[in-house]
Amino acid sequence: MLRRLTVTNFRNYHAASLETDAATVVLVGPNGAGKTNLIEAISFLAPGRGLRRATLDEVAFSEGDGSWAVAAEINGALGLATLGTGIERPAGDGIIQRKCRIDREPVSSAAAFADHLRVIWLVPAMDTLFAGAPSERRRFLDRLVLAVDPEHGSRVNALDRSLRSRNRLLEEPRPDVHWLDAVEHETAELAVAVASLRAETVRRLDAVLAQRRESAFPSAEIALDGWMEQLIAVHPATELEERYRAVLRDNRTRDAAAGRTLEGPHLTDLKVIYAPKAVAAADASTGEQKALLIGLVLGHARLIAAMTGHAPILLLDEVVAHLDPVRRRALHDELRQLRTQVWMTGADPALFTEVAADAAIVEVRSGRLELKTRPH
Numbered sequence: 001m002l003r004r005l006t007v008t009n010f011r012n013y014h015a016a017s018l019e020t021d022a023a024t025v026v027l028v029g030p031n032g033a034g035k036t037n038l039i040e041a042i043s044f045l046a047p048g049r050g051l052r053r054a055t056l057d058e059v060a061f062s063e064g065d066g067s068w069a070v071a072a073e074i075n076g077a078l079g080l081a082t083l084g085t086g087i088e089r090p091a092g093d094g095i096i097q098r099k100c101r102i103d104r105e106p107v108s109s110a111a112a113f114a115d116h117l118r119v120i121w122l123v124p125a126m127d128t129l130f131a132g133a134p135s136e137r138r139r140f141l142d143r144l145v146l147a148v149d150p151e152h153g154s155r156v157n158a159l160d161r162s163l164r165s166r167n168r169l170l171e172e173p174r175p176d177v178h179w180l181d182a183v184e185h186e187t188a189e190l191a192v193a194v195a196s197l198r199a200e201t202v203r204r205l206d207a208v209l210a211q212r213r214e215s216a217f218p219s220a221e222i223a224l225d226g227w228m229e230q231l232i233a234v235h236p237a238t239e240l241e242e243r244y245r246a247v248l249r250d251n252r253t254r255d256a257a258a259g260r261t262l263e264g265p266h267l268t269d270l271k272v273i274y275a276p277k278a279v280a281a282a283d284a285s286t287g288e289q290k291a292l293l294i295g296l297v298l299g300h301a302r303l304i305a306a307m308t309g310h311a312p313i314l315l316l317d318e319v320v321a322h323l324d325p326v327r328r329r330a331l332h333d334e335l336r337q338l339r340t341q342v343w344m345t346g347a348d349p350a351l352f353t354e355v356a357a358d359a360a361i362v363e364v365r366s367g368r369l370e371l372k373t374r375p376h
Helices: 037-045 109-115 124-129 132-150 152-171 177-210 225-231 237-249 253-259 286-308 327-339
Strands: 001-009 013-019 023-029 068-076 078-087 098-104 105-107 121-122 220-225 269-274 313-317 340-347 359-365 368-373
Touching: 001 037, 001 253, 013 132, 013 340, 023 037, 037 121, 037 313, 037 340, 078 269, 098 109, 121 132, 121 286, 124 286, 132 152, 132 177, 132 220, 132 269, 152 253, 177 220, 177 225, 177 286, 220 253, 220 286, 225 237, 237 253, 269 286, 286 327, 327 359
Parallel strands: 023 340, 023 359, 121 313, 313 340
Antiparallel strands: 001 013, 001 068, 068 078, 078 098, 098 105, 220 269, 359 368
C-alpha cells in the first residue's frame, strides 16, 4: 500500500504530494487535469517504461530542467520502506539514466522494487488488445510475466538484442560462420528462457481464470500460439535450445532474404477465447471485450497474490466509465475481495458513489491535488 506519494517535475506536476492510507483512492477531475499522469508516476515503481511506455525524457515537466522524480512511502511485503526513481538533469553528452533507490540507498534497477510491491494496470489504450496486432498482445503478455518475475524484462530485451545481432550478421555478403554460431547459441538460450516463463505464467493464469466462472466479468481461456511454448511442458530446455539452434542455422538464407528472423518466441501470439460463447476474443462485441479484459486483469491480480502472498497495487484508468451500474458494483466487490490498494480515475464523481464511503476522493486540477474526502 502506498501511504504517501510525491512527484516532482513529472508531466504536468511541478511538485505535488498526496498522503493516504485508503484501500481505494479515486482521482476525479476534468480531462487534462493530470489524473492519468499521477497513476503513470506510480507505474514507474514497477520495472519497465510505465503505463504509457514513455521514454524517460518524455515524462519530464515541460518547464523544468529535464529532471524528474517519483517517491513513495509504502507498507509493502517487507514492511515500511521508501521507494524512489527518476532522472537527474541530463548531462552535456545527452545520456539519460534512470536511478532507483530503496530507503535512499541506490539499487541497480526498478526490478528491486518488486521485493516490496507489485503494480499492474488497466488503461484505455488496452481496449484494442484482442483485435490489434500480435505485438500488442505479446507486450501485454510480457507485462503479465514481468509482474510475476521482475527479471523477465531484462531477458526479453537481451533476446531482442541477440536477434538484432544475428540479423546484422546475416546482412553481410559472407557472414562469419563462427560468429553466427555463437550468436545463435546465445539466442537459443534466451529464447527458451523467455518462452518457458511465458508458458508457465499462462498455464497458472489460465487455471486461475477457470475458477472465475461465476464472476460478473466473463471468463477467458488463454494459450500461447508458438511451437516452442507448446513443447516446453514435455521437453527439457536443453533439447529445445538445440532444436531452435538447428532452426536458426537452417533458416539463415531465408532470414537473410527477409531481413529478420522468421521463427521464434519473438513472434509468439497470445490466444484469448471468450469462454461463455467459446469464440475468439477478437470476435466478441466491444462491451464483451472490455469486460473480458477486466476479468483478465483481476485474474492476474489474484495469481500474483497467490504466488507472492501479497496482492499487487491496481491502477485503473477510466475503467468504470464504460460499465453499467451492475458491473460497477461487481468490480468494486471483486476489488474489495483482493484486499489491495486500488487507484482509479474518472471525470465524473457520480460514477464512484458505490465506493465513496470507503475511498479517498482526490480532486485533480491542473497538476494540483486536493483530498476531498477520507474513508468513513
